[in-house]
Amino acid sequence: MTKTGQTRDVYQQVAERLAGAERVCALTGAGISRESGVPTFREADGLWNRFRPEELANVDAFLSNPDRVWEWYSWRRKLIGNVRPNPGHSALAELERLLPHFALVTQNVDNLHRQAGTRDVIELHGNILRNKCQKCGIVFEPGTPEAEMDFEPGTLPVCTCGKEGLLRPDVVWFGEMLPERALARAWDEAQSCDVFLSVGTSAVVFPAAGLPYQAKSAGAVLVEINPNRTELTPVADHVISEPSGEALPEVIDRLRALKTTT
Ligand code: NAD
DSSP, X not given: OOTTOOOTHHHHHHHHHHHXXXXXXXXXXXXXXXXXXXXXXXXXXXXXXTSOHHHHSSHHHHHHOHHHHHHHHHHHHHHHHTOOOOHHHHHHHXXXXXXXXXXXXXXXXXXXXXXXXXXXXXXXXXXXXXXXXXXTOOEEOTTSHHHHOOOBTTBOOBOTTSSOOBEEEEEOOTTOOOOHHHHHHHHHHHHHOSEEEEESOOSOSTTTTHHHHHHHHTTOEEEEEOSSOOTTGGGOSEEEOSOHHHHXXXXXXXXXXXXXXX
């Protein structure tokens, strides 16, 4: 039995599903980064209970009060800059190495999957470490001087495009479109996978929340890893009700054992 009293059999069942799969897709949400110290959005101690999203995460808020929006993102950037990937992130990076085809789709903007070693991360909601010009749309990758530009009280970062565009974090705000290519890839992976893992997401933010349902209706086995119930729980084929930083390494251990015995 695990801490929450869940039988260990579910780990074996999930590992067996993974061992027999040709294509696996995982969708992660804020919950996978919680054990690293990044707050989620919708839980009791989540960010949305302390801040008003309508004042922070949309274009109108940025255009009318860029200092306030930048202040919040600057705080989140610093917070994220001080955390490390946890064993859940590392286990997913390991899955990419162990399986013939593994696609990792994330709603997170914290870059922790890349830091943990996953090579191909499909980022649906952007990446907080990148900057983007609000006017010309050019994106600056981490490591470039423009991506390093951050908010200092009284000085807003401005793009070098010459159009006086304000730089902003390259994250998807409420009312904005998701990056087209990332969404198309995520959709294809969900439709064509044999096993779909939904990890640490409340599964309420669409279109990302539609991916597990899409996978299931296309015939995939749906696995949920989340210590709390979500709207997805009743439709999942296997549910591991444990924190992902504990559950995923256990699944990987079982998978490795299966691979060495076959
Ligand atoms: P959410 O806040 O709505 O839900 C978080 C989920 O994680 C909950 O269902 C919760 O039960 C679960 N959870 C909590 N601790 C967990 C753990 N240790 N292991 C596994 N699961 C755990 O977050 P969401 O579904 O990702 O959707 C909200 C949006 O929040 C996304 O658009 C995302 O961009 C944004 N967001 C990102 C970050 C980040 O980048 N780390 C942080 C906060 C919010």
